[in-house]
Amino acid sequence: MAGPAPDCLKIDKSTAHRTGNAGAADGRFAIGAPAMAPPRLQPHALCAAFPDMDAADYTFLKEDVAANGVRQAIVLLDGQILDGRHRYRAAMELDMGCPCTIFAGKDPQQFVVSANAARRNLSASQRALAIVSVFEWRPLGSNQHGGWAPGAHPPKSTAELAKLTGLSERTIKQAKQVKAADRPDVADEVRSGTLSLKGATERIKPSQRAHASAPKPAGKQAVGEPSSSPLAPVIAPAQAQAPAPSREGSNAEAAPADEKIAEIDALKKLVQALEVELAQEKTRARDLERKAKLLGTELEQEKKRGRRYAQLYPQLQTLLKVSSSEAMVTAVERLVARTK
Template sequence: MMPGTFEQHELSAAFPAMSDEARLALRDSVEDIGIQNAVVLFEGKVIDGWHRYCAARELGANCPTVELPADVDPRAFVLAQNRARRHLTASQVAFVVAAVHEWVPAHRPVADKSAPGADFPKTAPELAEIAGVGVRTIERAKAIVRDGAPEVQAAVQSGEVSVKQAAEIVKCPKPDQAAVLKAAGALKGKARTSDDEPQQERAIDAEDVPQAADLARELAEAVADNESMSRVFEANDQVAAAMAEAKRFREENRVLNERIHGLQNEVNAARRQAKYWQRRAEGGAA
């Protein structure tokens, strides 16, 4: 028997969508052996197992559900479940952690930190520790969650751009961000873990010598990323120039409209004057 109709919870929606290939594989598995792990619900929505639930609905298969225990933090649960199953870049993890922790359970008190079950927003260092990235990377991710257009957030979420690239894009006005993203060719790039600063810097010693090739590769990636960001800034300048040109055209149009309006007034005044003298002339002739 199919369960009731549910919606996906916004916490689980913060993770990247499943690829078409993975979705087909899951559908085949559900068709062959059914749902092996129950879908988890929270606040009446699917917090874990959304793709399993959708596959079961498509196939008309049985889909068992369970409620998230009341003493479990839904944010920590979602992060743990999804990170255990997915291979995510550091940028994706940072974005997901920032996005998940933007959500605060409505039923938990926040006024008194000493109150049982009190829930307070985590600091950037705390989020960085959860994500396993640097504080600066988390701060960039938070800026993208707060100020990013949906297109930019989706690009980071899918791994198409890094938080470093996206953080520069979201400095632009939100209506312009999608255009800048497209103009820079950022959607064709892949997010690189070299964009994310390490949580702790350390000196290179003799044990690191075998890793020289990896370090050289990371340096090359960083150089390529800098070139990509140059294109982002160039595209941003082009957008700004286009906006300035459009503003100039609007101003010229306004001046022309005012001039046309003034000429029209002059024509109307001349017509009234002509009619006046015409009436005077006709009256004198009579």
């Protein structure tokens, strides 16, 4: 059960839009001084439906928080973080205060979707799984502020979710299959961006087939009790005369199949490792691109300063009536000595 929420400012509306750590709440919020969030808060299930920031983005966010503090208050629901878990984490790691507000709207699901709308770096698979997870969530009880109750948000169809996200219905169906498969390890890989929904559905198919082909439990018919089926007189003699299956033949057929399965599993593991490496390389490439932009900005500033110096140099020569750099330095030193 979630702990009690601190006495923070209540939000009047259920939708919002933000970008990183910059900017304050817009006109859809009640204005006031937020309280400071307590330590050891956990993300709400709706917040956790969206993946974490990658390492490079989080580093830039943390640097911004260190320089400017948390400029936009995090949003709490039932004592958990509904929006702003990365800002909160950065503030806690820096031992800084983190302002918070209490959500008091009627639709936390739409709020979370709107709050994460600016995250353009998410893949189609990540967005689809996040949206499906958000709209399959159901609250355990009524909000203490009376804003919404269990089941108040009707389930959305595949077509509705596809329209909401701009993704295809096929992608939404794959996300629903992964969510329903009860494979948190596979879902976590999709959420982190290391596995696509197509790859995830291929991976969960063997377990689904195994579950479907599992033998059903036998009936509770007592031993020696005659069957009630009208075909029992015909079936029973045929079963008695049927030869037992040969174990040698079945083992010989199973061996090549087992080898193929092992081969496929090895290839899948290799593909997964390559996908992880590719994601890491993409993160490093984004980091290098940001650093290159910063260096380019600094270089441009240095060029501007150089051009300004080039303009001032001949003016200073004329003013001091000198022709060389050495003579200019000597003239400046004399002027400084006179002013002392």
